[in-house]
Amino acid sequence: MGAKARGIAGLAVGTMAPTFVLDDQDGTPVSLAQQRGRWVVLYFYPADDTPACTTQACDLRDSWEALRAAGAVVLGVSPDDAATHRAFRARYRLPFPLLVDEGHRVAERYGAWGEKQLYGRAYIGLIRTTVIIDPAGRIAQLFPRTRAAGHAGRIRAALKRLQAA
Numbered sequence: 060m061g062a063k064a065r066g067i068a069g070l071a072v073g074t075m076a077p078t079f080v081l082d083d084q085d086g087t088p089v090s091l092a093q094q095r096g097r098w099v100v101l102y103f104y105p106a107d108d109t110p111a112c113t114t115q116a117c118d119l120r121d122s123w124e125a126l127r128a129a130g131a132v133v134l135g136v137s138p139d140d141a142a143t144h145r146a147f148r149a150r151y152r153l154p155f156p157l158l159v160d161e162g163h164r165v166a167e168r169y170g171a172w173g174e175k176q177l178y179g180r181a182y183i184g185l186i187r188t189t190v191i192i193d194p195a196g197r198i199a200q201l202f203p204r205t206r207a208a209g210h211a212g213r214i215r216a217a218l219k220r221l222q223a224a
């Protein structure tokens with residue numbers, strides 16, 4: 060839990076989550092302020108329809124009822140456009156909104172945009188990151204550079220621990 064202590068992009072557990080308003084796959088604005096009073100699972104993923112992103116989205120889809128029962132809202136964020144999000148969401152029957160961050164401004168504010176490595180080559184792009192935000196709008200848990208497989212289980216466990224505290 061090193062991320063808990065040092066944070067990412069200047070974020071730290073207990074601080075207010077950066078506010079945002081992004082359109083979802085249907086062009087409907089979604090803001091963090093609208094989610095006040097609920098736990099928010101804000102997950103940043105690189106691209107629709109890639110193998111790891113599909114694994115992660117379907118894992119969250121399969122855990123959606125448990126997450127909802129825990130009082131959580133799931134919001135996916137990527138730089139893809141609304142049409143790509145709509146197709147991805149429909150293809151895999153994703154029950155949660157996918158938010159459009161084409162300019163990656165929100166990803167940058169959450170530390171999910173930066174240097175990555177692929178086959179030894181460094182490049183700038185979206186870093187798979189998840190942030191759990193508590194009902195008061197504070198960062199409760201950070202998952203920087205997370206792995207796609209099994210991530211929903213780690214989120215469920217974190218929510219259970221956080222809500223019991």
